[in-house]
Amino acid sequence: MLVGASGSGKSTWAAAGYRADEIVSSDALRGVVGSGPHDLDASADAFDLLERIVAARLGRGLTTVVDTLGLDGARRTAWRAAAREAGLPAVVVVLDTPPELCRSRNRERDRPAPAPVVTTQLRTVRDVGTALDLEGWDVIHRVEATGRAPEDAAPPVRDLRSQAPEERRSSQGLRFVLQVSRFPWGEDPATWLSGVATAADDAGFAGLAVMDHLIQIPQVGRAWEPIPEPWVTLGLLAGLDTRLELGTLVTPVTFRPAGVTAKAAATLDALTGGRAFVGLGAGWWEREHAAYGLPFPPPADRLDAVEAAIETMRALWASGTRAHDGARVSLPETTSYPRPAHDVPIVLGGSGDRTMRIAARLADAVNLPSALGTLDHKLPILREHAEAAGREVTVTVLDLPVVGRDRDDTWARVERLRGSTPAGHYLRRTNAGVPAQQRVRYAELAERGVDTVFLAVGDLDGADDLERLAPLLD
Numbered sequence: 325m326l327v328g329a330s331g332s333g334k335s336t337w338a339a340a341g342y343r344a345d346e347i348v349s350s351d352a353l354r355g356v357v358g359s360g361p362h363d364l365d366a367s368a369d370a371f372d373l374l375e376r377i378v379a380a381r382l383g384r385g386l387t388t389v390v391d392t393l394g395l396d397g398a399r400r401t402a403w404r405a406a407a408r409e410a411g412l413p414a415v416v417v418v419l420d421t422p423p424e425l426c427r428s429r430n431r432e433r434d435r436p437a438p439a440p441v442v443t444t445q446l447r448t449v450r451d452v453g454t455a456l457d458l459e460g461w462d463v464i465h466r467v468e469a470t471g472r473a474p475e476d477a478a479p480p481v482r483d484l485r486s487q488a489p490e491e492r493r494s495s496q497g498l499r500f501v502l503q504v505s506r507f508p509w510g511e512d513p514a515t516w517l518s519g520v521a522t523a524a525d526d527a528g529f530a531g532l533a534v535m536d537h538l539i540q541i542p543q544v545g546r547a548w549e550p551i552p553e554p555w556v557t558l559g560l561l562a563g564l565d566t567r568l569e570l571g572t573l574v575t576p577v578t579f580r581p582a583g584v585t586a587k588a589a590a591t592l593d594a595l596t597g598g599r600a601f602v603g604l605g606a607g608w609w610e611r612e613h614a615a616y617g618l619p620f621p622p623p624a625d626r627l628d629a630v631e632a633a634i635e636t637m638r639a640l641w642a643s644g645t646r647a648h649d650g651a652r653v654s655l656p657e658t659t660s661y662p663r664p665a666h667d668v669p670i671v672l673g674g675s676g677d678r679t680m681r682i683a684a685r686l687a688d689a690v691n692l693p694s695a696l697g698t699l700d701h702k703l704p705i706l707r708e709h710a711e712a713a714g715r716e717v718t719v720t721v722l723d724l725p726v727v728g729r730d731r732d733d734t735w736a737r738v739e740r741l742r743g744s745t746p747a748g749h750y751l752r753r754t755n756a757g758v759p760a761q762q763r764v765r766y767a768e769l770a771e772r773g774v775d776t777v778f779l780a781v782g783d784l785d786g787a788d789d790l791e792r793l794a795p796l797l798d
Contacts, residue, residue: 325403325461327394327452328419329445330437331429337419337467338389348377349391362435378403382410395448397455404461415463416456418449460646492530492567494797496763496770501531502793503573503722503780506540507550514560519787521561521568527794531569532561533603533778536576538612544782555588562595569599573691573722573778574673576607578618578626582633583660586640590664598666602637603691605673606630627678628652634670634686641668671720675702684709689718691778696765699772720776721769726756727781729792734758741782754782759795766796 326334338347351361353373358366374392381388390403400416407414423446430436437445456464493499502524509516524532535541540551558570570592575585585602593600606626607613613620621629632652639648640660648655672679672687675698683690684706692702703719710717726741728734734756742750750756755765766777779793 325390325394325400325414325416326392326419327416327449327456328421329393329423329426329449330442331426331433332419332421332449333429333467334391334394334417334419337417338391342387342389346387347389347391348374348381350374350393351391353377360435362433362437379406382406382412385410385412387412393445395445395452397459400456400459404459413462415465416459416461418453418456418464418466420466420468457645461644463643492528492797494528494766496767498766498770498774499530499776500528500797501533501569501573501776501778502529502790503533503535503778504784505535505544505780506782506784507552508785509550513550513552516786517557517560518564520784520790521564521566523787523790525564525566525568527790528797529568529779530776531571531599531601533571533573534558536572536574536579536603537609538579538616539609541609555592558592558600559595562592562599567599569601570596571601571671572603573671574603574605576605577629577633578607578613578620582629582636583640585633586637587660589637589668590641590660590662593664593666593668594662596665598664600664601669601671603671603673604630604633604687606679627682630672630679631682631686634672634682637668637670669718673722677705680706681709684715684717685713687717689720689776691720691722694721694723694769694774694777696768696772699769699774703772718775719773720778721774722778722780724754724780724782725762726751726754726783727762727792727796728756728758730758737783759792762796763798 326338328334335347335349335351338349350367350370353370354363354366355361357369357373371392374390378388378390388407392399394400394416404414426446427439427442430439430442491499502520504517504520507513507516521532534554534557535544535551536554537551539547540549554572554575558572561568561570571589589600589602606623606629607620610620612618635650635653636655639650639653639655639658641664642658643663645657645659648658669688670686671689671691672683673691674680675690675692680690680702690706692699692706699721706717706719726734726737728737738747738751738754738756741754745753755762769777779796781793783789
């Protein structure tokens, strides 16, 4: 649906991006049923024909560009509803052309529109912006038209969210995201965090993730060790000059309303130019909920909340501000700005059967344990759920290895980290070894269809420590 005054360049814009058969023009139809494209006496017949053509094309699911002034609210509403009924995206394109350029083009026509009429059109176009925001279009695309030649005309509608950042993959085809789970930052937290992120970027990591916990978990450290709020932390890292994708692994749905998480992720995505992701989970540690006065519902209720959270986020990240009435969530409006700069991926953490079913239906990826035996059991189940849902879901894993520079360094790290766990058991559980040994295992992950490895090492001391991990990314 095009919106613009006479002389704004609507027809030129449409012709630059669409086939002639896809464009239904009121001016062209005046030429068919009248004496020419500017025969206003033929307008009624032209619009009658236009309505029938639009209805026929939409009924066949065909791309349809409606080239009229677009200033009639009732017609906009009817065409938007028809597009929705046909299962097509409803897009409005506003030609924001300088008034003097519109008037100049109009004067050059064989039969120009009366100057007062053009003035009224320009005023209406200026005022229609708020109405469009409230009408509930899937996409509102504004074109700043200039006096350029037709070959330089603005391109067709392009959703910026399709422009994903350049991927970084190892020679084995894997993406590696550094998960930072402990924070021995001393007296200068910001410098420590910035240094780790910059070093991770230099080493070739595709991204950086932080845990979302309120108390440091016993698997990583002691309760009195720092565990920063993740979205504040990611905001700091967004200001660095890196190419890292940034997100959580994972945010429990029990910590904050899903809409608030959607807002944080959208803001992060806008600030980073499309480098945010959201790791989402049902939550598992009752202690931190009790300590912070948060409810901790039964597992089934938490998984219900995961489904509702994903639906809420998708609704708030979509274009337009229309109401949302979905399977689990009803929202009176979806006014949430800034919008994300790209489709923010949702990575669902967990390997239970229902979690994998939810991931197969709703999420972009599911994060599983990296143990090969566990994967061999879980992956067929996940793929069965995905096939039933008619979707593909990306597989990521959380890997917690001990990585040493050489054999002696590896054993020294095992001794330092194992606590009371027998050394042999700890070594096997953490796949302790040098980078060459780790890459053998990663090749097996890649063969199983794993796309991304979230890499978390229990003894990451700072930026200088990233050097020993870099060979994993080759």
